[in-house]
Amino acid sequence: MATVSHSAAASHVGKIRSNNQDSGYSGRQLFMVADGMGGHAGGDVASAIATKRIIEADQPYQTPQDAEFALQAALIAANSQLAETVFEHTELTGMGTTVSALVVLEGEVAIAHIGDSRIYLLRDGELSQITVDHTFVQRLVDSGRITEQEAMVHPRRSVLMRVLGDVESSPEIDTSILATIPGDRWLICSDGLSGVVSNTAIAAALSTDLDAQGVASRLVKESLDGGAPDNVTIVVVDIGSPDERVDVPTVVGSAAAPLAFGEEPSRSRALRMSSLRLHPVRETHFEPDSQDYLSELIEEDERRARRRKITWLMGIILLVIAIVGTAVLGYQWTQTRYFVGVEGSNVAIFQGVQQDLGPIALSSVYEDTTLKVSDLRVFDRQQVQQTISATSLEDAKLIVERLHDATLK
Template sequence: MATVSHSAATSHVGKIRSNNQDSGYSGRHLFLVADGMGGHAGGDVASAIATKRIMEADRDFPSPQDAEFALQAALIAANSQLAETVYEHAELTGMGTTVSALIVLEDEVAIAHIGDSRIYLLREGELSQITIDHTFVQRLVDSGRITEAEAMVHPRRSVLMRVLGDVESAPEIDTSILATFPGDRWLICSDGLSGVVSNTGIAAALLSPLDAQGVADRLVKESLDGGAPDNVTIVVVDIGSPAERTDMPTVVGSASAPLAFGEEPNRGRALRMSSLRLHPVRETHFEPDSQDYLSELIEEDNRRARRRKITWLVGIILLVLAIVGAGFLGYRWTQSRYYVGVEGSTVAIFQGVQQDLGPISLSSVFEDTNLEVSELRVYDRQQVEQTISATSLADALLIVERLHDARIQ
């Protein structure tokens, strides 16, 4: 029988943001990460409310199916609580949060997921991404319109199609039940990690002999080394044989502190707006998961792709024209040069330079003088065989005349 042997949770504000809008929880059976959206309008509040509500599901269940249902119900309840909070505090309108959570129940894991935080599984040295991002760019990847690499830098990568918040009363939540075995290592993280550290880097950290806390700290450091433009929250869960756990339930990020608003909405707004952003940061935001909106975004993306192709095509054409123009001008310059050399057994005047451009010769015989090389003095013959440069055609004719006058009589 498998069970949780060790776990750890950690959260860091990152290098750009001035407050932490992520929340994380590592409990007895339940583990989750919530990434708030809405900036100073409520991202931290959203993730904290959702986390504290879902934490109530950290208990024993008679079956994995019961755990899956309870986890889904907890996310729906958190969504309702967020909507009620916005109703009471209008300044928080638009806040929302992603949630990726799992409950470990002996040899099985119940999972609930919405948004773009992620759950990974390392098993027998192989890393797998268990959840699918509910983002616009993931739709493009799934439909084959862009690659995973292009999705990392896509201008719409911050658009979420599904979140908990005050928009939908019954958001669609992905749930599943998977088997787990001793030796498995689970990772739950916000996009502050997955958007900066590659899967290769994540796998290397999870494969290291470090314990759960050591792995979490290493991944935070790698995200910071990569610039950490967003908050970074990580929960690591190690599966082993039944044993007495020593780690205690841990809450990190926004959920670890009291909510930043009170009973009075105006007071809550004053508290929230007192903290100013130090640097401009790309905000994650939610858009409705509707076919019309998706079609509009896809068409906009297609227009952007067409503009990008036209720009590249024009750039390539201009580059080719520049190369051809430079080559033409260079060739014209070579044809203004002359030298005296040997053509067969006679002395000849060549037009061009003594160079070849691949299979293309940059010189040709301009005039065969009919002066036999054998008639030249030894020194002059050696000079002609090595070629004699001329500054102009007139200079080349003078050189030939001098050779003719100095030939052996």
């Protein structure tokens, strides 16, 4: 039976930060990392609130779909709780947090992710990054504007595009369901690890014979040896037989300390909260680059509002023309997109996007390859069945080539 055999969590403030804005949780079925943003204005508060809310979902589930839905609902509920907290305590405006979480069932894991914390999988000595960063530079990489090497030193590499917080009432959360087998080792970490320690070093640490706690401690040390400019939080989950499992649920980081949000009068709560900000507000990994971006969003929203008013005044006819024109342009844009998926029993390249607009199909088979889905590795097969987005036709062909090469190994 493939389920959790051992797990561990570790968190360290690092060598630069004066407080730990990360939170981590190693539970029975649920495991997660949250990386707060907002500095002393509430980064630690945000990750702690989100973690305490999300770990309520650490329960047995009948199906991975139930677990996936529960995770997504827990993240949305945490987002609402953060917004309510900011409403009651305006000094926390701007706080937010990333979340990467997974629930382990028998032979499958359900994943929910938002932000730039990451989930990795080590299987048969091969390390795979499961989640995709929701950052400005990741979008540049995905669009082919910069390389991954350039992204590492890009001046806006820390700008987050999606987080839980008081910005959006319904943030877009990535969810998925993947298979897991005995011998798998899952890693959830904040960017305090992935931004400092290379994937090669991470894979080497995960490949050792150390137990989950030993691996977590080693990765924290490697981050510290690399300078640890940010908080680092790590959760390691080993898949095997649960017969001898003695791990108990563990909370690390800011969520391990009690929050100053009791049922006291608001004045008392505000006085207690001040202890969280005894030091001057310092720049975090998000704030230095985010202000210009947020200003751009505000200006764009204002421009859209003005355009909507003008369009309304111009009359219903012009509005219909604009909608039709937008629909045509939108469809034309979808036909510049490509993805790799399944056509019958073969791997195929599709032109368009994965969604349909009612009865209108927004994608079609561009090229039906001779590569059989049944010949793919289990992980690759799952990725293809869920479709793999490509930045261009050339990128889609490269993806098919990589899948084919993997079947020959």
